[in-house]
Amino acid sequence: MADRTPLIVGNWKMNQDHHQATHLVQKLAWTLKDAKHDFDSVEVAVLPPFTDLRSVQTLVDADKLDIRYGAQDVSAHESGAYTGEISPVMLAKLGVTYVAIGHSERRAYHGEDEAVTNAKIRSAFGQGIVPILCVGEGLDVRKAGNQVEHTLAQVDGALDGLGAEQAAQIVIAYEPVWAIGTGEVATPEDAQEVCGAIRARLAELYGAELADGVRVLYGGSVKSGNVAAIMAQPDVDGALVGGACLDAEEFAKIVRFDSLSA
Numbered sequence: 001m002a003d004r005t006p007l008i009v010g011n012w013k014m015n016q017d018h019h020q021a022t023h024l025v026q027k028l029a030w031t032l033k034d035a036k037h038d039f040d041s042v043e044v045a046v047l048p049p050f051t052d053l054r055s056v057q058t059l060v061d062a063d064k065l066d067i068r069y070g071a072q073d074v075s076a077h078e079s080g081a082y083t084g085e086i087s088p089v090m091l092a093k094l095g096v097t098y099v100a101i102g103h104s105e106r107r108a109y110h111g112e113d114e115a116v117t118n119a120k121i122r123s124a125f126g127q128g129i130v131p132i133l134c135v136g137e138g139l140d141v142r143k144a145g146n147q148v149e150h151t152l153a154q155v156d157g158a159l160d161g162l163g164a165e166q167a168a169q170i171v172i173a174y175e176p177v178w179a180i181g182t183g184e185v186a187t188p189e190d191a192q193e194v195c196g197a198i199r200a201r202l203a204e205l206y207g208a209e210l211a212d213g214v215r216v217l218y219g220g221s222v223k224s225g226n227v228a229a230i231m232a233q234p235d236v237d238g239a240l241v242g243g244a245c246l247d248a249e250e251f252a253k254i255v256r257f258d259s260l261s262a
C-alpha cells in the first residue's frame with residue numbers, strides 16, 4: 001500500500017470574518033505547536049471564506065506556519081463577465097493549496113452537477129491548485145442502498161477526460177449528505193464501503209498504482225470522539241470537517257487522531 005499522508009481539512013463554510021479568521025488560525029497553530037504536532041505525519045488545511053484568504057495568507061507567511069489553506073469553491077473561468085465568481089488565477093495569487101469542488105451545499109443550493117464539477121476541477125488544475133472533489137449520497141439514495149453507484153457516478157462525471165497526471169494529485173472527499181451537520185455520523189464501515197469503492201473505481205480508470213496514492217477523505221459530523229475509528233479504516237485517508245473545525249481545540253484534537261482511541 002502507498003504511504004498516503006493523512007489530510008485533515010477544516011471547511012469553515014460561511015463562518016468567520018477576516019479578523020476572526022486570523023484568531024482561529026493563530027489559535028489552531030498554537031494548540032498544535034503546544035501538542036508538538038508533526039505536520040509531516042498529518043497534514044492540516046483550512047478552507048476559509050474567500051474574504052478571509054488574504055488575512056490567512058499573510059499570517060501563514062509571516063509566522064511560517066505549516067498549516068495549508070484553500071478555498072471553498074472556484075470559477076470554471078479564468079476571467080471575464082462572471083459577476084460574483086472567483087477566478088482560479090486570483091486564488092493561485094493568494095497561495096491557496098486546495099479548493100473544494102462540488103460540495104453538497106454547492107450541489108444543493110447552486111445546482112452544481114457533473115459538468116460543473118468537471119469544469120471546475122480543470123480550472124483549478126490549470127492554476128496548480130489541488131481540487132478536493134466532494135461526492136456523496138442523500139438519505140433517499142442511502143435508504144435504497146444505492147450509495148456506491150450514486151457516488152461513483154459523481155466521481156466518473158467529475159473526472160471525465162482527466163489525465164493520469166492530474167488524477168494522481170486529486171483529493172476526493174466522501175460526504176454522505178445525511179451525515180453533514182446533522183450529528184448523524186456514518187459508521188466507520190459505511191465510510192470504508194464507499195471510500196474503498198472510490199479507490200477501486202480510480203484503479204479501474206487509472207490503474208492500481210495511481211489509485212493507491214490518491215487520498216480519499218470522509219466528511220460528515222466528524223468530531224474528536226469518532227475520528228479515530230473512521231481513520232482506522234484502510235481506505236480513509238483523512239477527514240473533511242465542518243462544524244467541529246470552528247473550535248480550534250476540538251479541531252486540533254481531530255488532527256491528532258493518532259493520540260485518541262478508536
Ligand SMILES: O=C[C@H](O)COP(=O)(O)O
Nearest residue numbers: 011180181220221242243
Ligand atoms: O465540508 C464539511 C462537511 O460538509 C461536513 O460538515 P459537518 O462536519 O458539519 O457535518
